[in-house]
Amino acid sequence: MSWTGINERTFLAIKPDGYQRRLLGEIIRRFEKKGFRLVAMKIVQASEKLLKQHYIALQDKPFYDRLVKYMGSGPVVAMVWQGLDVVKTARLMIGETNPAHSLPGTIRGDFCIDVGRNVIHGSDSRESAEREIALWFQPDELVYWQDSAESWIYE
Numbered sequence: 001m002s003w004t005g006i007n008e009r010t011f012l013a014i015k016p017d018g019y020q021r022r023l024l025g026e027i028i029r030r031f032e033k034k035g036f037r038l039v040a041m042k043i044v045q046a047s048e049k050l051l052k053q054h055y056i057a058l059q060d061k062p063f064y065d066r067l068v069k070y071m072g073s074g075p076v077v078a079m080v081w082q083g084l085d086v087v088k089t090a091r092l093m094i095g096e097t098n099p100a101h102s103l104p105g106t107i108r109g110d111f112c113i114d115v116g117r118n119v120i121h122g123s124d125s126r127e128s129a130e131r132e133i134a135l136w137f138q139p140d141e142l143v144y145w146q147d148s149a150e151s152w153i154y155e
């Protein structure tokens, strides 16, 4: 299956603070109500190995070790969402990396304060999405389902 157009996919992860703070329902609701299609989801206690791979591009940053520890400090809800321009739109819905720069109405703008506790991750490009989905999911964990609302969501 091609991962473009309405089949574009992104990787989203509710971080341990989002999980502990009971924000799962609220966060998932936003993407669902937008019209995006949930094609995979699982609760993961992520290993240090997986998290180091996930954040490999940040390995030289001073906060890298803290980031890996934070992400491994509790359950993460790993998800794959599908839809037209989902990578870019999900990032807009999430807000800026630093919640202080995120507008109200975005997830980080509404639910968090500190850059080191920013409740959710979203892939920053289609290439990152493909890499991250392959890192967190086996191919058979993605569900291909017929969306009966599709003709109401897309012209």
Ligand SMILES: Nc1ncnc2c1ncn2[C@@H]1O[C@H](COP(=O)(O)OP(=O)(O)OP(=O)(O)O)[C@@H](O)[C@H]1O
Pocket (backbone or CB within 6 Å): 058, 063, 067, 096, 097, 098, 115, 116, 117, 118, 120, 121, 122, 123, 124
């Ligand atoms: N200065 C910082 N201090 C502590 N943690 C930080 C800092 N900058 C970034 N982080 C953490 O590292 C994560 C990854 O940083 P990145 O620059 O890739 O931002 P992002 O793409 O908005 O976030 P994410 O990849 O989690 O969606 C951030 O979401 C945040 O949790």
